Amino acid sequence: MNPGDTIPNSEWVARAVIFPTHLPQQQLSPEALFDFRGLDPEKDAQFFADWAHAYAVSVSCLHAGEDKVHKDGLELARQQNENRPLPESPESAKFGHMRAYLGFYRFLAGAVAPLDNHEQIETIFWPEGTFDNHANYIVRLAECVNRRDRTKRRTRITGLLWRALSGPVRYLHSDDTPHANYFNEVPLDALPA
Amino acid sequence: MMTTSAAFGNLHLSYTRGPTASTWAKDVVRWVASCGSATDWSIVPASAASTLSTIVSQAYKYVYDLIRSFAQPAATACVDQQAADDAISFFNQLISLNVPAPKVFPSGGEAVIFTWERPSGRDYLHYEDGIVTLTHIPCKGDEWQIDLDLSDPTVLTSLSIYLRR
Numbered sequence: 001m002n003p004g005d006t007i008p009n010s011e012w013v014a015r016a017v018i019f020p021t022h023l024p025q026q027q028l029s030p031e032a033l034f035d036f037r038g039l040d041p042e043k044d045a046q047f048f049a050d051w052a053h054a055y056a057v058s059v060s061c062l063h064a065g066e067d068k069v070h071k072d073g074l075e076l077a078r079q080q081n082e083n084r085p086l087p088e089s090p091e092s093a094k095f096g097h098m099r100a101y102l103g104f105y106r107f108l109a110g111a112v113a114p115l116d117n118h119e120q121i122e123t124i125f126w127p128e129g130t131f132d133n134h135a136n137y138i139v140r141l142a143e144c145v146n147r148r149d150r151t152k153r154r155t156r157i158t159g160l161l162w163r164a165l166s167g168p169v170r171y172l173h174s175d176d177t178p179h180a181n182y183f184n185e186v187p188l189d190a191l192p193a
Numbered sequence: 194m195m196t197t198s199a200a201f202g203n204l205h206l207s208y209t210r211g212p213t214a215s216t217w218a219k220d221v222v223r224w225v226a227s228c229g230s231a232t233d234w235s236i237v238p239a240s241a242a243s244t245l246s247t248i249v250s251q252a253y254k255y256v257y258d259l260i261r262s263f264a265q266p267a268a269t270a271c272v273d274q275q276a277a278d279d280a281i282s283f284f285n286q287l288i289s290l291n292v293p294a295p296k297v298f299p300s301g302g303e304a305v306i307f308t309w310e311r312p313s314g315r316d317y318l319h320y321e322d323g324i325v326t327l328t329h330i331p332c333k334g335d336e337w338q339i340d341l342d343l344s345d346p347t348v349l350t351s352l353s354i355y356l357r358r
Contacts, residue, residue: 026255027259027296027297028297029296029297030296031308032298032299035298035299036300037270037301147303148319148322148324151306151321152328155306155319155328155338156328156330156336159315160336162315162330163315163332
């Protein structure tokens with residue numbers, strides 16, 4: 001597969017769970033796992049495909065196997081710890097003020113169908129740096145869709161994606177990882193609910 | 194079914210009311226007492242009413258703090274200030290309706306979404322420019338979405354009944 005290729009709807013992709021970013025603690029909804037970010041029409045022009053608005057969530061392709069997805073998840077947490085250390089708090093002292101990869105949920109690239117012809121959903125294979133298995137799950141919206149309706153459409157897609165998730169496929173940290181017990185015991189909801 | 198959720202230290206707990214309204218208050222107090230023994234934070238309910246209001250107001254406070262954190266530029270998935278302001282403004286109305294404390298998540302850098310989990314599915318709500326959009330994703334079957342104009346005074350009442358069903 002080449003960068004820029006579309007991942008077929010029948011392919012499985014994975015979304016990594018990073019603790020504590022994605023955990024539904026203290027009123028953070030678990031759908032925060034799908035943190036759609038607005039793409040920049042100039043810097044990310046290749047993902048817009050002539051649509052006016054585009055949002056993306058990073059996923060891993062499962063065709064390379066679960067071990068590869070785990071490996072990339074661990075590396076993602078490591079890089080995030082290095083580039084953006086967690087603010088220290090009495091809470092985070094319990095796990096050494098470090099993020100940890102906990103595992104992933106899977107879904108089909110074609111899990112959610114677009115509502116109508118004002119939106120388009122496409123998963124684009126896009127290796128990034130050391131993440132040679134990375135893809136962008138992209139939602140594109142037409143120019144006529146106003147801000148409130150953009151949120152409305154993204155909410156529908158996010159909710160349907162959540163319903164389509166299965167897992168988690170858990171990664172268990174070995175004893176030589178600091179705070180392994182703490183991370184391994186963080187509860188993750190079994191899905192579908 | 195009504196769900197109340199609360200945070201105790203680093204634990205997050207939720208309690209869903211069963212169908213028998215008359216036993217609910219007693220059940221929740223018993224649940225709160227059992228949480229105290231299950232964690233290393235002792236809870237001594239001085240009275241059922243004050244305990245319940247503390248739990249609920251603490252959950253609301255966490256929601257408020259979380260919305261404000263989404264607007265921080267350093268946030269992992271931050272939203273613009275307008276989105277945070279709209280969410281806070283609407284959240285204040287939700288509080289006055291005594292709905293169960295929602296959870297929240299940021300969306301696309303331009304909105305905060307309120308969520309409630311039900312046995313029948315999940316409800317999502319966001320507010321912008323006088324309009325509330327409600328999205329319902331059932332466990333099975335077709336989703337629906339509805340826009341509600343807050344200039345209609347009956348809308349908030351209907352919404353609170355729906356969210357407390």
